[in-house]
Amino acid sequence: MKSYKEKILNAVREYGTPSYIYDGEKLINNYLRLRNALPQCVDVFYALKVNPNVSLVKLLRSKGACTEVCSLTEMEIALKAGSxxxxxxxxxxxxxxxxxxxxxxxxxxxxxxxxxxxxxxxxxxxxxxxxxxxxxxxxxxxxxxxxxxxxxxxxxxxxxxxxxxxxxxxxxxxxxxxxxxxxxxxxxxxxxxxxxxxxxxxxxxxxxxxxxxxxxxxxxxxxxxxxxxxxxxxxxxxxxxxxxxxxxxxxxxxxxxxxxxxxxxxxxxGRFIIGTAGYYAVSVNNIKENHGKTFVVTNGGTNHHSSAAGTGRVVKRNFPMENISSEAQDEKTLEYQVSGPLCSPDDLLGRNLKMKPTHVNDIIIVKYSGAYGSTSSPGLFHSHGFPVEVLSYNDENYLIRKKDTAEDIISRQVVVDFNKISKLEPKLIQI
Ligand SMILES: Cc1ncc(COP(=O)(O)O)c(C=O)c1O
Missing domain, CATH: 3.20.20.10 (Alanine racemase)
Incomplete structure (x- = not known):
């Protein structure tokens, strides 16, 4: 059985970062732990609001989970997943x-x-x-x-x-x-x-x-x-x-x-079933000093994972995070601010985070990221779009969501042909 680090590094090698990676075995295990802690007269309904990925819902459905939905789209996903x-x-x-x-x-x-x-x-x-x-x-x-x-x-x-x-x-x-x-x-x-x-x-x-x-x-x-x-x-x-x-x-x-x-x-x-089965992986793009603090700038942040960044919370605390590339063998740690790509001072996945010595191109993961990740994040900020999602299951990597491309995002917008409008010049209004 591969360790979570091996599974993530393997998925990242194939699909890159930023990415959400789910551990299928852990997902099933979490579901069954809850299922077995309840008598048969109780039905467990998985809440799609927490993570609506159709393949993940399908995997849960295959183990008997029912579905709780909050929109037409979630209802269609539940049906597509076999509910x-x-x-x-x-x-x-x-x-x-x-x-x-x-x-x-x-x-x-x-x-x-x-x-x-x-x-x-x-x-x-x-x-x-x-x-x-x-x-x-x-x-x-x-x-x-x-x-x-x-x-x-x-x-x-x-x-x-x-x-x-x-x-x-x-x-x-x-x-x-x-x-x-x-x-x-x-x-x-x-x-x-x-x-x-x-x-x-x-x-x-x-x-x-x-x-x-x-x-x-x-x-x-x-x-x-x-x-x-x-x-x-x-x-x-x-x-x-x-x-x-x-x-x-x-x-x-x-x-x-x-x-x-x-x-x-x-x-x-939702959270109990899928939270610990998901990881958000980012790559280090740059490391810089600023006003006495060391910033590890990564290619993903609040735009994909606003819960980990603590958006909306007064007291912001770090989700469990780790540098999974670091070769450092000793227990030495340094203090870092792990920041994302957004032009917002709040775009921090890790604040005063103690982490092994970190370098450009290292992979940092945010654990406990299966719940309320992309689904509750402002993915269109800076027009980065939502990231790729991968399911690691049975020693295979399954692509379960393609990343948004520039073309995907632009194609949702509509370009107005202003040449067709005859009177473009607005009249000045006299006040
Ligand atoms: C009505 C309802 N059901 C289910 C959930 C999922 O909750 P949890 O992720 O805590 O399991 C929520 C979350 O807010 C909810 O409002």
Whole structure:
């Protein structure tokens, strides 16, 4: 079995940098670790927003993962990757009519409704189509996920409907024409490293499901408890204890399943499954001193990996990084600022990073880069475009995304033929 360094250097030799490289074995292993930490009554839905590459989704699908999508394109990717409508849920705060129409026509497992207006729109479209749409109501609970740095619920957000409002109005939802209310959905927060927090969060949601079922005396067929299982990006963090997670979640879900055997239990996950399976690799283009600091200038940065650069965060900390070319055998390290190609002082992948002595043309990798990489980065800044993506699997390198070329980027723009415009000279406006 090759080491991660060998796999990356091998992929880089074939496809160059900047590049995203995924370790297929690690991806499968991560998925199975989560899958095996949950009882069979729970279905794991991979969240495409985290990394929507069709080949990666296909690999996960081949191991049984279902899919959670947030746009028409993600839905088409899920289908192309082999998902079936029964294993797709579609959520997000702004779904366009054409997206809803396609989802309803496909008959996906559930459209997760984020507002009462959206429920009405879905009802209208389903009526026009002469069908019934399967939906779940997304609730923004009165409870927030402890331990999540990004809380999506338990505070004002544009996600879901307030818990108290749902409790009051569920009867109305049930009477909405042309919709089949499957149940509820809650997603409270992401990157949670404490198993107990995920457990408490889940317990609350399952209780909420029970309360609504009893109050409205109906049998639902779905509860989506979100997830938010995290990975430890920073030196002071500890990985989620998967054994503790398993010990807590097994009895919780099995008890629920005994009470509600007809209810499909859904857990969503992205970061935990794919985060540690991805590497972002860049080459050193230049090394320079500036105002007392040593800058390692590389051919990729915030434009491809804004999460690693800490965009939007007040306190910026480094993802785990390493120079994988350095021949230096001793443990000597130097302090570097690893900067990217953008004309922005914030384009730094590594700040005060301790790294082995580094030279031009060395390959530096950012680990834990499988989640929220290209998909949440400003790839068009400086018109560099998005990088190549490679899957290393079974001792082979598979090209899974071609890099954007200048031609690709320019061809999306439209050149206006100003010669065809007769009166080009604007009239001066007298003020
Ligand atoms: C509704 C929903 N589902 C799933 C995810 C994926 O979360 P994670 O990457 O923490 O697994 C997110 C992330 O924000 C989300 O908002």
């Amino acid at each position: 079936i409508p029964e294993d797709i849920i579609f959520l997000g705060p702004c779904k366009e009519d054409y997206e809803l129409r396609r989802a309803i026509q496909l008959g996906i497992f559930a459209l997760v409704v984020e507002s009462e207006n959206e429920l009405e729109r879905i009802s209208g479209i389903a009526k026009q189509l002469g069908v019934t749409a399967n939906v779940a109501i997304r609730i923004n609970p009165d409870f927030s996920a402890e331990g999540s740095p990004w809380k999506m619920g338990g505070r004002p957000t544009h996600f879901g409907i307030d818990e108290s409002r749902v409790l009051d109005n569920f009867g109305k939802y049930l009477n909405t024409e042309n919709v089949n209310i499957r149940g509820i959905h809650v997603y409270n927060g992401t990157n949670i490293l404490d198993a107990k927090s995920v457990y408490e969060n889940t317990k609350y949601i399952l209780q909420l499901y029970e309360t609504i079922s009893e109050k409205y005396n109906c049998k639902f067929s779905m509860v989506d408890v979100g997830g938010g299982m995290g990975i430890p990006y920073y030196a002071n963090q500890t990985a989620l204890d998967i054994d503790e997670f398993r010990n807590l979640m097994f009895p919780l879900f099995n008890d629920f399943n005994k009470k509600f055997p007809g209810t499909r239990i859904i857990m969503e996950s």
